[in-house]
Amino acid sequence: GAVVSQHPSWVICKSGTSVKIECRSLDFQATTMFWYRQFPKQSLMLMATSNEGSKATYEQGVEKDKFLINHASLTLSTLTVTSAHPEDSSFYICSARPQSGTGASYEQYFGPGTRLTVT
Amino acid sequence: GIQVEQSPPDLILQEGANSTLRCNFSDSVNNLQWFHQNPWGQLINLFYIPSGTKQNGRLSATTVATERYSLLYISSSQTTDSGVYFCAVAQAGTALIFGKGTTLSVSS
Numbered sequence: 001g002a003v004v005s006q007h008p009s010w011v012i013c014k015s016g017t018s019v020k021i022e023c024r025s026l027d028f029q030a031t032t033m034f035w036y037r038q039f040p041k042q043s044l045m046l047m048a049t050s051n052e053g054s055k056a057t058y059e060q061g062v063e064k065d066k067f068l069i070n071h072a073s074l075t076l077s078t079l080t081v082t083s084a085h086p087e088d089s090s091f092y093i094c095s096a097r098p099q100s101g102t103g104a105s106y107e108q109y110f111g112p113g114t115r116l117t118v119t
Numbered sequence: 120g121i122q123v124e125q126s127p128p129d130l131i132l133q134e135g136a137n138s139t140l141r142c143n144f145s146d147s148v149n150n151l152q153w154f155h156q157n158p159w160g161q162l163i164n165l166f167y168i169p170s171g172t173k174q175n176g177r178l179s180a181t182t183v184a185t186e187r188y189s190l191l192y193i194s195s196s197q198t199t200d201s202g203v204y205f206c207a208v209a210q211a212g213t214a215l216i217f218g219k220g221t222t223l224s225v226s227s
Contacts, residue, residue, distance in 0.1 A: 034214045038160070043205065044217045091160050095215070106150035107167040108215050113160045 023094030142206030
């Protein structure tokens with residue numbers, strides 16, 4: 001249980017184009033999803049938190065107009081990198097937390113990641 | 120915000136050796152997770168352990184929440200244990216914040 005998928009697993013795009021990455025919770029509903037970015041040999045850095053049906057909350061230094069996040073349903077969040085540039089090349093990882101209930105756990109489940117290369 | 124420190128940053132072992140990885144955090148947390156990142160980048164969830172002790176095969180973890188640290192033990196290490204181990208913590212309702220990781224290299 002608690003599987004999170006991402007699509008695509010890797011993508012190459014040209015500078016100036018936009019790329020959409022999908023994150024799905026396959027066997028649970030997630031009111032909250034998170035997007036992280038990881039540069040080579042570095043740790044994961046939180047980009048934004050998205051709650052189903054509301055606007056995402058972005059971390060300081062993350063451009064909200066460049067990284068558009070939509071969390072339209074309890075099982076799907078999308079990250080769109082608009083007008084991509086080579087410096088946006090990175091490994092993007094999403095995470096989801098199941099809806100809370102009795103005996104709530106705060107455990108987060110991670111997708112396999114999307115490797116973006118902008119040429 | 121909450122700070123997460125992992126030590127050591129790098130660890131080199133011979134196959135069969137035991138190791139202990141440490142994670143210190145600066146404030147009380149509701150979530151603490153240990154991950155192993157494989158060569159393809161996928162995070163393998165090792166433990167969800169905001170407090171107490173858990174064991175899974177050759178791996179075990181202990182979190183002492185009152186003293187704000189967690190330990191990950193790897194026994195009888197194998198070459199397939201190589202990779203980066205991350206500790207991540209969160210307070211209620213917030214996202215996991217990751218430490219910088221420990222890079223483990225196990226040689227045969």
